[in-house]
Structure formats: structure tokens, C-alpha cells
Amino acid sequence: MSDTVLYGMSTVLARLINYTLVRIHTGVAAPDGYGxxxxxxxxxxxxxALYTYGMETSFFRFATKASKEEQERVFNNIMTSLMLTSVFFSSLLYFNAEAIGLWMGYDNSALYVQWFAMLLTVDTLLVLPFAKLRIEQKALRFATLKVTEVIITVGLNIFFLILCRDIHEGKYLQEWKSVVDLIYDPSLGIGYAFLANLLAKVLIFITFFKQFITWRPQLDWKRLQQYYRYGFPLILIGVAFFVNEASDKILLEKWLPEGFYEQGDSTYAMGVYAACYKLSIFITLGVTAYKYAAEPFFYAQAGQKDSPRLFARVMKYFVIFLMMMVVGVVANLDWLAGLLIGKEEYLVGLSVVPILLMANVFLGVYYNLSVWFKVTDRTKFGAFLSLGGAMITVLGNYFLIPILGYHGSAIATLACYGSMMIASYWFGQKYYPVPYQVGNALLYVFSGVLVAYVVFNLEIMHFWTSFFVKNSILMAFVLLILFLERQELRKVVNK
Structure with missing residues (x-):
């Protein structure tokens, strides 16, 4: 359990630190640059997903509980395969960067593609060393390296995008200008964000020097066939995850009609949307921390006679917690957005945030519901549900973006995760019935949405008056929930 806490806390901490990049990037770039x-x-x-082609999971499957000698063979074969394919794929990207850059149509995009090609290779080669740390139960080192990587990335972003820029422009430390000008090219601008990420990955790669020195290249085709058969189907899940999680930003840029927003083009709109999307991180962090703690708990309890009732209870309070978070974020959205995004030109898209918060609530509930196909070994349903969600994402963006702009992308995300949640519940009740309190959950969801809608649309000019009124409504909502749940809470306290 202590390992689970370390993995969960390090992931949450890393994401929180990484979130400071939003303020850095939006501070130095206009929406089209952030786009x-x-x-x-x-x-x-x-x-x-394409570079790793399910080999991390294959490594877990075939190396866990294997002898040390066998574990090394698995590591050597899979690492050799990943090394060859990642170098091959990245070489294609690197040497065709000019053509790809012309297709993308951004300034310096050919150089960005080359940096990304190198980044993808290094990132892929780090997959197995990190997986090995988990198998060897070295959770503290795993967590330390993950957090360190994010801290280095943030530090290098500050160095290139702020410190070097300011010294180059003569704002301070003039004695260092000649040195800075050797490594800093102002024309690269926001592209230094990619270089910072690449350098941070390389530094973490160096910490695994011993593992790569002892690695012995092997290509045992018979063994690799086993690993590929197990891992390749996961590519579909990875692609579906990409479609559900990230394709809305790409599709928004491609399908937004010219002149839809008078403030800027489709790259501008996508930058605004992507920045506002980040404000749903509060729900995402709650769901992530919950997943790390809940998954071992679900597996441990699955065989118990009373586990369905227990799972239903957990779901109930998970929904309550998420809806209180939604209302809390919406009640404080004005100052949170100003703190975490900053520039006024990004804040025009804040109306998508409540939609995206609810989309992530649905995703969190889906993760909770997904216990049924995990404990019954019907994981193929996870792939089917993800692919179904991907289809809804693409169709939703296709039909809604030309009409609603980035609000269409947000609604498509909501529809995707909402449909996955409903479908998972329906199939789960068939294969692993759990007496979820659906009526109770819907009551809290609808009441939370209503309160959030009222709070979001309250227009009070004075900041502190607005802060007091909106947070008073939040406290009233929380107290109402505590009152309705008083009997259950009394039982918990008595126990």
C-alpha cells in the first residue's frame, strides 16, 4: 500500500508542478503560439502509443514473478525491439522534417519535428527502465525520478523562455549577454519548450546508465512473437486514448471554419481551448489519485461476498466528492484562471471549463465502473468502450466544431466520456452486478450542475463580494450534502 501511495502522490505532485508550465507558456506566447x-x-x-506498441505491458506480463535470469532475457529482447523501431521511426521523422514542417505550416516547425523525433526515442527507451523499477518495487526511486524530471523541465523552460530571453533583450545581467547569445536564438521562441523537455529526458536517461551498460541486445523471434501477440492489441487502446484525450485540439484546428473567431484563426482558437482545458486538472488530479489508491483495493476486495455493496458505497461518495470539486472550481474560477493562465486573451474561453469539468467527472465515474471488466478478466470490453468513445469524439467534433467552435469540442468530449460511462454501467450490471445508488448519484450530479450553472452565471463586479457570495453558495451546497448524508456519516463516525 505504501508503494501505491508513493506512485499516486508522485504522479499528482508531478502533474501539479508540470501545470506551472501553463502559466509560463501562456505568459510568453499568444494563443496561436500556445496552440x-x-x-x-x-x-x-x-x-x-505507436512507438511503445504495448511493450511496457508485455514486460510487466512476462517479467513479473519471473526468475532474475528470465527477467533479464525479457528486458533484453523487448529493449532491443524498442531500440530498433524507435530509431527507425524517429529517423523517418527527422530526415523528413522539412516536408512535415511545410505540411504543418508553422515557423521553425521542421526543427521542432527534429527535436520531437529525438524526444520520442529517448522517451520510449525510458519505458522499460521505469517499468523495471516498479517490478523491483523501487517505488521511492521511481517517484523521485518522475518528480525530478518535471522539476528539471520546468526549470529549463524558465531558463530558456524567460531568463535567456530577458538577458538577450538587455533587461538585466548584461555581463552574461554574450554567453546567452551563444545558446539562445529569439526566433525559436516557444520552441524552446520542446528543447527543455528533450534535455530533461536525456538527463533522466543518464541516471539509468548502469542498466543500459549491462543491457545485451537480443532478438529471440520466438519470444518476441509472444510479447507482440500480447502487446499489439493495446495499440488500439492507445490510439483510442489519443482520440478521446487529445484529438479534439487537432480537429479543432483542422475543422474550424475560417473567420469563425474575429480575434484569430484556428490555431488561436485551439490555443485558447487548450489553455482553458488545463483548468479541468483539479478533477483530473482527484481521479488520478483515486485510481492509484482504489485499483489495489478493488482487486483485494473483489472476491469478498459483500464487495458489490462496498463498491456501490465507494461510488456514491466518489460522485459526491467530484461534484463538490466541480462547484468549488466553478465558484473560484475567476481567480484560479487569472492565477494559472494569466493573460486576458486566453480567458475568453472560460465558458468551456464547466463542460470539461463534467466530462472529467464522467471519466472518473467510468474508471470506477471499469472494476467489473478488470476483476472478471473481460478487459476486451475496455478496448471496445474506448473505441466507441473515439468514434463519438470524432463525429461530435466533425458536426459541432463548424457550429459551436471550441464549445463543440468540449461538448464532444462530454458526450464521449458520458457514453463510455453509461455503456460501462450497462455491461457491468450484466456481467458483475453492483447495486449502485443510481438515483442518489443522479440527484447529486443534477444538483451540482444546477448550482455550478448559477454560480458561473452570477455577475458581481467587486472581486471580494463575488468571492464571498460564490463561496457561500459552495458552502451551502456542501452543508446540504452533509445534512442529507448525516445518517451514513454518523455510522462511519461511530465505527
Whole structure:
């Protein structure tokens, strides 16, 4: 359990630290510049799925509980395969960067593609060393390296995008200008975000020097066939995850009609949407922390006679917790957005945030519901549900973007995760019935949405008056929930 806490806390902490990049990037770039970053990192989700082709999971499957000698063979074979394919794929990207850059149509995009090609290779080669740490139960080192990587990335972003820029422009430390000018090219602008990420990955790669020195290249085709058979189907899930999680930003840029927003083009709109999307991180962090803690709990309890009732109870309070978070974020959205995004030109898209918050609530509930296909070994349903969600995402964006702009992308995301949630509940009740309190959950969801809608649309000019009124409504909502749940809470306290 202590390992689970370390993995969960390090993931949450890393994401929180990483979130400071939003303020850095939106501070130095206009929405169209931030849109370029968002496009590249959206594609990275897809390429990560293709570059790793399920081999991380295969490594877990065939190396866990294996002898040390066998574990080394699995590591050597899979690492050799990943090394060959990642170098091959990245070489294609690197040497065709000019053509890809022309297709993307951004300034310096050919150089960005080359940096990304190298980044994808390094990132892929780090997959197995990190997986090995988990198998060897070295959770503290795993967590330390993950958090360190994010801290280095943020530090390098500050160095290139703020410190070097300011010294180059003569704002301070003039004695260092000649040195800075050797490594800093102002024409690259926001592209330094990609270089910072690449350098951070390389530094973490160096910490695994011992593992790569002892690695012995092997290509045992008979063994590799086993690994591929197990891992390749996961590519579909990875691609579906990309479509559900990131394709809306790409599709928004491609399908937004010219002149839809008078403030800027489709890259501008995508930058605004991507920045506002980040404000749903509060729900995402809650769901992520919950997943790390809940999954071992579900597996441990699955065989118990009373487990369905227990799962239903957990779901009930999970929904309550998420809806209180939704109302809390909406009640404080004005100052949170100003703090975490900053620039006024990004804040025009804040109306998508409540929609995206609810989309992530549905995703969190889906993760909770997914216990049924995990404990019954029907994981293929996870793939089917993800692919179904991907179809809804694409169709939703196709039909809604030309009409509603980035609000269409947000609604498509909501529809995707909502449909996955409903479908998972329906199939789950068939194969692993759990007496979820559906009526109770719907009551809290609808009441939370209503309160959030009222709070979001309250227009009070004075900041502190607005802060007091909106948070008073939040407290009233929380107290109402505590009153309705008083009997259950009394039982918990008595126990």
C-alpha cells in the first residue's frame, strides 16, 4: 500500500508542478503560439502509443514473478525491439522534417519535428527502465525520478523562455549577454519548450546508465512473437486514448471554419481551448489519485461476498466528492484562471471549463465502473468502450466544431466520456452486478450542475463580494450534502 501511495502522490505532485508550465507558456506566447505547443503534445500521445506498441505491458506480463535470469532475457529482447523501431521511426521523422514542417505550416516547425523525433526515442527507451523499477518495487526511486524530471523541465523552460530571453533583450545581467547569445536564438521562441523537455529526458536517461551498460541486445523471434501477440492489441487502446484525450485540439484546428473567431484563426482558437482545458486538472488530479489508491483495493476486495455493496458505497461518495470539486472550481474560477493562465486573451474561453469539468467527472465515474471488466478478466470490453468513445469524439467534433467552435469540442468530449460511462454501467450490471445508488448519484450530479450553472452565471463586479457570495453558495451546497448524508456519516463516525 505504501508503494501505491508513493506512485499516486508522485504522479499528482508531478502533474501539479508540470501545470506551472501553463502559466509560463501562456505568459510568453499568444494563443496561436500556445496552440502550436498543444498540437505537438497532442500528437505525442499518439506517437507514444505507436512507438511503445504495448511493450511496457508485455514486460510487466512476462517479467513479473519471473526468475532474475528470465527477467533479464525479457528486458533484453523487448529493449532491443524498442531500440530498433524507435530509431527507425524517429529517423523517418527527422530526415523528413522539412516536408512535415511545410505540411504543418508553422515557423521553425521542421526543427521542432527534429527535436520531437529525438524526444520520442529517448522517451520510449525510458519505458522499460521505469517499468523495471516498479517490478523491483523501487517505488521511492521511481517517484523521485518522475518528480525530478518535471522539476528539471520546468526549470529549463524558465531558463530558456524567460531568463535567456530577458538577458538577450538587455533587461538585466548584461555581463552574461554574450554567453546567452551563444545558446539562445529569439526566433525559436516557444520552441524552446520542446528543447527543455528533450534535455530533461536525456538527463533522466543518464541516471539509468548502469542498466543500459549491462543491457545485451537480443532478438529471440520466438519470444518476441509472444510479447507482440500480447502487446499489439493495446495499440488500439492507445490510439483510442489519443482520440478521446487529445484529438479534439487537432480537429479543432483542422475543422474550424475560417473567420469563425474575429480575434484569430484556428490555431488561436485551439490555443485558447487548450489553455482553458488545463483548468479541468483539479478533477483530473482527484481521479488520478483515486485510481492509484482504489485499483489495489478493488482487486483485494473483489472476491469478498459483500464487495458489490462496498463498491456501490465507494461510488456514491466518489460522485459526491467530484461534484463538490466541480462547484468549488466553478465558484473560484475567476481567480484560479487569472492565477494559472494569466493573460486576458486566453480567458475568453472560460465558458468551456464547466463542460470539461463534467466530462472529467464522467471519466472518473467510468474508471470506477471499469472494476467489473478488470476483476472478471473481460478487459476486451475496455478496448471496445474506448473505441466507441473515439468514434463519438470524432463525429461530435466533425458536426459541432463548424457550429459551436471550441464549445463543440468540449461538448464532444462530454458526450464521449458520458457514453463510455453509461455503456460501462450497462455491461457491468450484466456481467458483475453492483447495486449502485443510481438515483442518489443522479440527484447529486443534477444538483451540482444546477448550482455550478448559477454560480458561473452570477455577475458581481467587486472581486471580494463575488468571492464571498460564490463561496457561500459552495458552502451551502456542501452543508446540504452533509445534512442529507448525516445518517451514513454518523455510522462511519461511530465505527
Amino acid at each position: 502550436i505547443i498543444s498540437i505537438f503534445y497532442a500528437y505525442m500521445i499518439l506517437f507514444n
